[in-house]
Amino acid sequence: MLFHVEMTVNLPPDMPEEQAAEIKATEKAYSQTLQQKGTWRHLWRVAGSYSNVSIFDVRDNDELQRIISGLPLFPYMEIRVRPLCRHPSSIRDDDS
Amino acid sequence: MLFHVEMTVNLPPDMPEEQAAEIKATEKAYSQTLQQKGTWRHLWRVAGSYSNVSIFDVRDNDELQRIISGLPLFPYMEIRVRPLCRHPSSIRDDDS
Amino acid sequence: MLFHVEMTVNLPPDMPEEQAAEIKATEKAYSQTLQQKGTWRHLWRVAGSYSNVSIFDVRDNDELQRIISGLPLFPYMEIRVRPLCRHPSSIRDDDS
Amino acid sequence: MLFHVEMTVNLPPDMPEEQAAEIKATEKAYSQTLQQKGTWRHLWRVAGSYSNVSIFDVRDNDELQRIISGLPLFPYMEIRVRPLCRHPSSIRDDDS
Amino acid sequence: MLFHVEMTVNLPPDMPEEQAAEIKATEKAYSQTLQQKGTWRHLWRVAGSYSNVSIFDVRDNDELQRIISGLPLFPYMEIRVRPLCRHPSSIRDDDS
Amino acid sequence: MLFHVEMTVNLPPDMPEEQAAEIKATEKAYSQTLQQKGTWRHLWRVAGSYSNVSIFDVRDNDELQRIISGLPLFPYMEIRVRPLCRHPSSIRDDDS
Amino acid sequence: MLFHVEMTVNLPPDMPEEQAAEIKATEKAYSQTLQQKGTWRHLWRVAGSYSNVSIFDVRDNDELQRIISGLPLFPYMEIRVRPLCRHPSSIRDDDS
Amino acid sequence: MLFHVEMTVNLPPDMPEEQAAEIKATEKAYSQTLQQKGTWRHLWRVAGSYSNVSIFDVRDNDELQRIISGLPLFPYMEIRVRPLCRHPSSIRDDDS
């Protein structure tokens, strides 16, 4: 089941650089593990911003919540979630 | 080059059903041709709405404009475009 | 799987009364069938408005989309969907 | 009498972890007492967020105010309240 | 129990004058009956607009809904409802 | 001359409790003096919020400005002012 | 007593030209009478729009309401009203 | 050439009182010099707020920018600028 998730990062300008670097490294590892498992299907940067657009493939809403609230950057992000489904004009049954 | 496009359809409630059906059929054919060519990479329905989220892969802004303004439903849609690029945490060079 | 759905009805003021009455009657029957099946778990009127707040219990996003886009009032409503899940402070495993 | 309440938590990023943990524990106990009494009828997490949707069953507006302003997280939440009532299409007299 | 209600009237510009006059006359009579019963406690025009601010004193949310949805101008108004209660600094127990 | 004023209090979470308590006490006294003089005609809490709705009866805009900018909580509030006047359907000449 | 009023005109595109011309002529005469009396102190066009910014000098809110609701274009305008008063840094007692 | 400028002051609540007083005094002097020269034609307080509405008469956009960015409170204000011109219904050629 697919979800469309937009995330915008707002790190406080006075966060020490080391701390920021550590959070970002943990976030990257967390994200890449989920990408390799196929749960985080797509991950794009919105050009000219500190935002991404992501497609998640999860079993249900609970799994989505576990994954998103587990993001190391979760406390510093504005997040918008929208459920996706097959579009009647799509030529693919599973447009993941 | 990828673009993230959101479209919401607002057909006037008093449009004759035949006319609406014809526009939708033309739109579907138009969309499927572009999907088969690989230009319209993804097409999802946002669940519970008359909106879609799409990913286009085009040569440049001009091609994007030609494709979107050529949509049969173009005069009846609210459209939002955002340029995408590779995310530094993505595990794929070409996340299309 | 639960979804929180808000619907606001905007019937065009010049719709003939008979037509409006017929749509509303069909909508009521449609809604009550889904309530009896347990799919439409809750249905409340927001006091002082022509809006409702609903809780749907569906198998997945696709079923949600089929149900909502099948609403007789669908072309006349503004709709907002949010996926729900168990709250960590809830005393019920299945707060439906 | 039912009320629909949405709460979004915004803890300041620099709040010491212990203090945050204590507030959250008090909030959880407070919430569960009200759930057991039947006043806090429903409590859902909005998936992918630090927000909840709740249904309260109170005697009047004053009781609602006492309960919400007494929430340990009250100073850190954005809150939206809407009065609910029976929907004419509901199949239940008391859709709590 | 008090509610704060804001109403903005949007009559379609092409409504025949007679029809508009009749709706407004019915609305006025409806409003004055409720004022005399004490249900519609206050009614002010917002200067420079076609909006009013009203205070209703009702038994519960259901009565509020019956009254507001029964307004002859209801289909032509944008309405916002907020529940009120005693302010801790008020010098009156019943500030109606 | 009546004015409709909405105030939402936003105290910084890190303000020392004593300081907050003192400002609130001064605000309460200030408000009650104005209520006794009849200038602050109504004062309601919006249920479930740290907001109030107030009706002021002042000689002119200047007096309104003096009173509002003199509120001890003024630097911490979001404020919206709207001028009121007699509604043509009101049954009272002076609906204060 | 001064009020700051912004007006944006939205004439329906299908209004017959003669009717529009007549309303505008009546509006112009109405406005110029009030300007000559000193009630409509200032009237500016916002460049590049069909909006104006105006300063009214009236006895009270009731007079403001009478004047604005009497504008021939009133049913076709979006209007925003703000009460003005002397600014503490102004070098004029009566900055009209 | 006239411009309509709205300014809302947002001083950080933790700015030392002396510093705030000094900025405000410099701002007042700066403003009064410009008023005396005729550049700052009008200056009104919006009643019940820490906002003003101003009319500037400048040679061109560059002069407007120099004046506004030179305001001592500039870093603490939200500012909105709109170009003005003669209104066709105005009875004055130079409605300054």
Add this chain to the structure above:
Amino acid sequence: MLFHVEMTVNLPPDMPEEQAAEIKATEKAYSQTLQQKGTWRHLWRVAGSYSNVSIFDVRDNDELQRIISGLPLFPYMEIRVRPLCRHPSSIRDDDS
């Protein structure tokens, strides 16, 4: 003097095609005349929309108003105007 102008065209869907074509042709001629004179310095389409971004070089606000209100599509456009001036980091004195 430069102005930044954004225009979004909203033609009513039921406007006869011939009428629309004629307005657009007149608009195009009007725009090209102004481009040739150097008044309409830049004209870009926003990709994926029926909007443009334009830079105008005019003598003053009055000339801007005359040009924009004279656009054949003026009654059908949403327009936003912002005055521009030299940026302190620009390498050109006249960045037209």
Add this chain to the structure above:
Amino acid sequence: MLFHVEMTVNLPPDMPEEQAAEIKATEKAYSQTLQQKGTWRHLWRVAGSYSNVSIFDVRDNDELQRIISGLPLFPYMEIRVRPLCRHPSSIRDDDS
């Protein structure tokens, strides 16, 4: 390929002046290098604000992202990006 970029600078009021001056100097040099290369085609100040409007000419979305995220002021700016293309009424093939 052209992009329209709006940037608004929000430096924290408590940033030490030296640090602010250094960031601004680096930003200026960075911007002027890109202007000389022809990548940053236009740069205007919006009069009365701490915002600019810029036109970038880049090879693709990736280059745009590299340039914008490399801006020394990037962490302190609100940024909006819109892709541009040739307008059908433009008299220039390459309106850069």
